[in-house]
Amino acid sequence: MAPDTNTIDAFVKLGKYLTEFCQDCSQKSPKTDPGLKEVVARAGHHNGWFTEENILFSLEQWGNILSRPHINDWLSQYSFKSGENTKKVGVVMAGNIPLVGFHDFLCVLLSGNSVLIKQSSNDKVLLPFLSDYLMEQEPSLADKIEFVDEKLENFDAVIATGSNNTSRYFEHYFGKKPNIIRKNRNSVAVLTGDETEEELEALGEDIFRYYGLGCRNVSKIFVPKGYNFDRLFRALYTYKDIIHQHKYANNYDYNKAVYLMSEFKILDNGFLILKEDQSLSSPISALFYSFYDDEASLELDLWRMEKQIQCVVSKMEGDINFGQTQKPSLSDYADGIDTMEFLLGL
Incomplete structure (x- = not known):
C-alpha cells in the first residue's frame, strides 16, 4: 500500500x-x-x-x-x-x-x-x-x-x-x-588550510545559525598543526552582528570571563572565542579546536567518535559541504537512525 x-x-x-x-x-x-x-x-x-x-x-x-x-x-x-x-x-x-x-x-x-x-x-x-x-x-x-x-x-x-x-x-x-x-550529539568540521574564503565564510553558517544550539551546528573544528586562524577569523567577520543579540552576548561575556580567570589560552575576535579543547561540545559563543597530524589518523578518530557526532563538514567526499548543515534532506535522519523504517516496522 x-x-x-x-x-x-x-x-x-x-x-x-x-x-x-x-x-x-x-x-x-x-x-x-x-x-x-x-x-x-x-x-x-x-x-x-x-x-x-x-x-x-x-x-x-x-x-x-x-x-x-x-x-x-x-x-x-x-x-x-x-x-x-x-x-x-x-x-x-x-x-x-x-x-x-x-x-x-x-x-x-x-x-x-x-x-x-x-x-x-x-x-x-x-x-x-x-x-x-x-x-x-x-x-x-x-x-x-x-x-x-x-x-x-x-x-x-x-x-x-x-x-x-x-x-x-x-x-x-x-x-x-x-x-x-x-x-x-555535536557536529564537527575538518579543515586542511586549503579552504577558500567563501568556504570558510559558509562554515560560519554552520557555526552561528540558531546561535549554535542545534546538534547539526559545528561546535568543534579539527585543524592541521600550524593552522592560520587569522584566515578563519577574517572569513567569519561577516557574522559579527551576532554579538548584538543579548542572550548570545551574555554567554560570550560569561565564557570569556571564565576562560580568562582560569588562565586558559584563547583566541578571541569580539564575538567568538576559539579554545583548544578535546571535547566536541562547546558552549554558546565558543568554538573548540584540536590539531591533527594526518588525515588518515583523524578519520580513524572520527570513526571512533561516530556515536557522538551528528555531521562532519569538510571538502572530503561523503561529508557535508560548508554552509549546508542546517539544510538537511528528508532522508537525513538524526543520529543516523532511519525513523521511517522504524515506524513502518511497528
Missing part, C-alpha cells in the same frame, strides 16, 4: 504556504498571513533564542523540502504495509531550535500512524499552528494528531529526543516499548 495521498497533499500545501509566507515576509508584503506572523512573534516572545530571522529560516527550509517531488522521492525508498493496523506513536520533542521535532511528526503521519506529541516548553507555539493548517487541508488528520502537556500515556511506540541525562529517564519510562531514544 502506498502512503496516503491526501496526507501527502496536505504537507505539499503546507510547504507551498510556508514558502509563500517567507517570500511575503522578505518583501514586506501587505499580503503576509497575519495569523502565522503573529505566531512567529509569539514564539519569539516565548523563547528569546527564537528570533524572527531564525524562525523564518526554519520555515523556509521546510517550505523548500515539502514539495511533491522531494516527498515522493523520499517515500519511494520504502515498502508500505497494507491494512489498517495503525499505531499511536508518542513523540517527545526537544526545543533547542525552532520546529526541531517536525521531522518526527512528518514521519509518523506519512507512515500512516497517529502521533501523540509532548512538546518542549521552549518550543510550544509553532507546531500547533502548523498542525491546525494541516487539519484544515485534510480533516482526517484531526484523528491522528494529539498534543499532551502531561506525561505520555497509551502509546504503542515512542521517539524521544533529549540529552545524555534525559535519555536515562526515557529509557526507564519507555524502554519496554519499541523506541528511538536520542542523546547528545
Whole structure:
C-alpha cells in the first residue's frame, strides 16, 4: 500500500504556504498571513533564542523540502504495509531550535500512524499552528494528531529526543516499548588550510545559525598543526552582528570571563572565542579546536567518535559541504537512525 495521498497533499500545501509566507515576509508584503506572523512573534516572545530571522529560516527550509517531488522521492525508498493496523506513536520533542521535532511528526503521519506529541516548553507555539493548517487541508488528520502537556500515556511506540541525562529517564519510562531514544550529539568540521574564503565564510553558517544550539551546528573544528586562524577569523567577520543579540552576548561575556580567570589560552575576535579543547561540545559563543597530524589518523578518530557526532563538514567526499548543515534532506535522519523504517516496522 502506498502512503496516503491526501496526507501527502496536505504537507505539499503546507510547504507551498510556508514558502509563500517567507517570500511575503522578505518583501514586506501587505499580503503576509497575519495569523502565522503573529505566531512567529509569539514564539519569539516565548523563547528569546527564537528570533524572527531564525524562525523564518526554519520555515523556509521546510517550505523548500515539502514539495511533491522531494516527498515522493523520499517515500519511494520504502515498502508500505497494507491494512489498517495503525499505531499511536508518542513523540517527545526537544526545543533547542525552532520546529526541531517536525521531522518526527512528518514521519509518523506519512507512515500512516497517529502521533501523540509532548512538546518542549521552549518550543510550544509553532507546531500547533502548523498542525491546525494541516487539519484544515485534510480533516482526517484531526484523528491522528494529539498534543499532551502531561506525561505520555497509551502509546504503542515512542521517539524521544533529549540529552545524555534525559535519555536515562526515557529509557526507564519507555524502554519496554519499541523506541528511538536520542542523546547528545555535536557536529564537527575538518579543515586542511586549503579552504577558500567563501568556504570558510559558509562554515560560519554552520557555526552561528540558531546561535549554535542545534546538534547539526559545528561546535568543534579539527585543524592541521600550524593552522592560520587569522584566515578563519577574517572569513567569519561577516557574522559579527551576532554579538548584538543579548542572550548570545551574555554567554560570550560569561565564557570569556571564565576562560580568562582560569588562565586558559584563547583566541578571541569580539564575538567568538576559539579554545583548544578535546571535547566536541562547546558552549554558546565558543568554538573548540584540536590539531591533527594526518588525515588518515583523524578519520580513524572520527570513526571512533561516530556515536557522538551528528555531521562532519569538510571538502572530503561523503561529508557535508560548508554552509549546508542546517539544510538537511528528508532522508537525513538524526543520529543516523532511519525513523521511517522504524515506524513502518511497528
